[in-house]
């Protein structure tokens with residue numbers, strides 16, 4: 001999987017309430033509608049700033065807080081191609097993989113807002129074209145690669161009728 | 167090689183000797199979803215081509231987050247949940263029954279050694295019962311509903327050894343806030359917390375639920391406790407089933423062991439907008455509050471209401487404060503009614519709302535206004551958490567919230583406890 005785009009940078013501990021506020025998630029299952037409010041409490045105009053394929057880049061503990069799967073889905077439906085962070089909260093991490101949003105653990109200090117980058121998951125590397133540097137990516141557990149390759153957990157279940165990691 | 171509590175539970179449920187960082191597929195004893203997460207899980211269930219749930223006795227949905235429905239859109243999602251649970255034949259706890267994390271323990275279906283997944287991040291609460299319970303998202307929930315299984319990375323464990331006697335006016339909530347402030351919001355990410363020591367053994371089950379509940383606020387996957395006579399006596403109120411306690415081996419391997427002496431701990435407050443932004447109450451005492459809230463899966467239990475009532479008896483809240491109380495379950499509501507606790511709180515000025523999440527997650531029941539300060543017994547104070555990104559939320563024990571409601575400013579509860 002190869003993605004290319006510009007970066008939008010946030011700090012550490014971006015919680016699920018910031019990603020999509022609880023007050024919206026109960027209202028609807030329409031993810032396109034929810035996506036309009038993504039990151040709203042941190043940057044009210046965020047949704048309009050995104051060009052399809054862009055990346056969210058953050059510090060540590062991205063996605064801490066609730067188990068709401070609306071968080072990775074809203075990011076995905078806002079046309080973000082992947083989230084890059086130094087570390088992720090575990091429920092968010094699982095949810096992202098399960099719903100097919102690539103999440104990449106790497107040293108994000110070498111990425112600034114607006115940098116033009118290329119994320120090459122197969123090669124396990126991020127190429128920061130603006131800065132001319134390559135950043136290694138922490139590999140995913142094999143189970144997660146399998147789920148991501150199958151197109152998310154729902155597709156995995158559909159294909160195998162249950163968990164199949166052999 | 168010795169094992170931690172969680173390694174033992176995952177071994178027993180996966181049929182293989184499980185140690186930290188291994189990946190196992192384990193069967194689960196109970197699967198829970200609430201109204202913020204179940205609708206998406208139903209969709210995932212359908213796209214997975216699920217037919218039935220794996221065991222109708224081991225599944226429940228709870229309508230607690232936005233309950234009763236404040237909006238048409240929410241009503242539609244609730245209806246979807248009712249129809250799904252009705253057609254599959256498993257239990258749905260409808261409006262007014264209470265918060266999921268009180269109802270599932272009260273159901274008697276979870277106890278020492280159980281493995282539970284719930285589509286709510288505070289599912290870690292049942293660690294107080296010596297169960298491994300953890301939060302998942304909607305797609306994982308759907309997978310669990312269909313297969314009765316879940317894959318896990320076996321977590322490493324941090325052991326928190328808490329010794330000493332909690333001083334007067336200092337509670338389990340203060341202790342867990344202190345621990346979170348110490349290790350920070352991601353100090354235990356991907357890991358399990360094990361709470362031990364004589365200060366933990368001395369806690370009531372209510373206090374233990376409070377501590378296990380907030381494990382997620384340090385990023386942990388679970389907040390485990392040992393089972394003792396108190397655990398077994400508590401469970402015996404709800405079930406005849408005989409659970410077998412799971413103890414850590416003396417040579418179990420821990421990622422870290424942290425020791426605390428609680429004897430000089432003061433009441434703690436988490437300041438906006440982070441749960442790990444913790445200080446002794448004295449540092450923020452005097453900050454005006456416009457709203458005070460006692461409830462949630464952290465602190466909406468009978469003992470919490472009683473602690474508040476002890477401070478409020480014969481007193482009235484400050485004239486410019488709104489005081490909201492949400493009992494964690496209908497059972498607690500009734501108990502607090504029968505023993506006079508609720509009467510005391512209402513006479514003091516409480517507005518009692520439906521058992522459930524109340525205003526915790528900002529969908530209804532008390533959304534603060536711009537610039538207002540709220541003092542709450544909940545577990546999260548993120549910006550916007552209660553439905554308004556321009557409000558400020560302080561987290562504290564029920565005693566501190568009660569004292570603050572009386573004075574209209576953040577107040578050390580020890581001023582009211584003789």
Ligand code: SF4
Nearest residue numbers: 288462463523526527
């Ligand atoms: S009371 Fe609050 S934290 Fe607990 S389950 Fe409800 S919304 Fe979540």
